[in-house]
Amino acid sequence: MKQLTLDIGLARAPSLTSFLAGPNEAAWKHLQLWAGSPTRSPVPTYLWGAAGSGKTHLLRAVRESLREQGATAGWLDPSMAEPPEYDERWAVVLMDDVHAYSAVQQHAAFAWFVQAQTLQRGVLAAGLLPPADLALREDLRTRLGWGHVFELHVLGEPERRAVLRQAADARGVFLGDDVMDFILHRFSRDLGSLMQLLEHLDAYALQTQRAITIPLVKSMLENE
Numbered sequence: 001m002k003q004l005t006l007d008i009g010l011a012r013a014p015s016l017t018s019f020l021a022g023p024n025e026a027a028w029k030h031l032q033l034w035a036g037s038p039t040r041s042p043v044p045t046y047l048w049g050a051a052g053s054g055k056t057h058l059l060r061a062v063r064e065s066l067r068e069q070g071a072t073a074g075w076l077d078p079s080m081a082e083p084p085e086y087d088e089r090w091a092v093v094l095m096d097d098v099h100a101y102s103a104v105q106q107h108a109a110f111a112w113f114v115q116a117q118t119l120q121r122g123v124l125a126a127g128l129l130p131p132a133d134l135a136l137r138e139d140l141r142t143r144l145g146w147g148h149v150f151e152l153h154v155l156g157e158p159e160r161r162a163v164l165r166q167a168a169d170a171r172g173v174f175l176g177d178d179v180m181d182f183i184l185h186r187f188s189r190d191l192g193s194l195m196q197l198l199e200h201l202d203a204y205a206l207q208t209q210r211a212i213t214i215p216l217v218k219s220m221l222e223n224e
Contacts, residue, residue: 014061020166022159024054027150031058034122035065040092042116044123046144048130049152055126058152059094062124066091074116076101076109083108086115095125098144099134110140123147157184164194173202175212182214 016035021028027047034040047055063073071091076083078100086093093116095109109125116123127134131145155163161180168175175183187197204220205212 014057015064016058016061018167019054019057019061020155020159020163022155023153024150027058027152030148030150031062031124034124035062038069040122042120042122044113044125044143044147046131046147046149047124047126047152048128048149050128050154053152053154055152056096059096059124059126062092063094074112076105076112078102078105080105083112086112088115088119090116090121092116092122092124095123097127098125098136098140099127099129101136103137106137106140110137110143113140113143160184160194164198167195167198171198171202173198173205173212179212179214179217182217 016028016032019028030045034045047058049055063075066073072087072089074084074087074090074093075096076094077096081102081104083105093112095112098109101109113123115121125144127144130151131141131149134141134144136144161184164175164180164183183194183197187194201212201217201220205216208216208219210216
């Protein structure tokens, strides 16, 4: 059966504590220490790995952690056709999906990088490829690679199962093993999509006053 990816907005902000690190523990611990420190290092960090490995989750989680501390962060991703000027109030700069930046976005990213380093502010960036393989302007590419670089790996099925179970338990939702198998074998491996699916299943089950079963999952999809 074809894997499905749901285009649904997350209802809850990602957090560092909700991230199941698995094989990505080194990067996770590094970001926990970095984001939580009032005197965080200005040395840049770059995360790379396949889609679904948790890069965007970690960037958004860092932004949320800073927000809770009363700090703001600059954010740049490929959807921003006209990036704003650098804001000196930013505590850090966050750059997502750098591999897909246009020439205009690369220009803005480089300017942000230079300003952040001048003011001793941190830079956290992420992309699909390691720095050396990025098809970006040379001055930006080299800067992305001269600090901490971590490769992120997509979680295996046992780890994704643990994430789903943990998230369901936190909601007070029971997922039988048959439902868990159905979800994990037929939907996107991306954790963000799985969490979105659980969000919708919970809401749909409450709306229909039914337990979460395979027929309920199929019914929800037919009514999307």
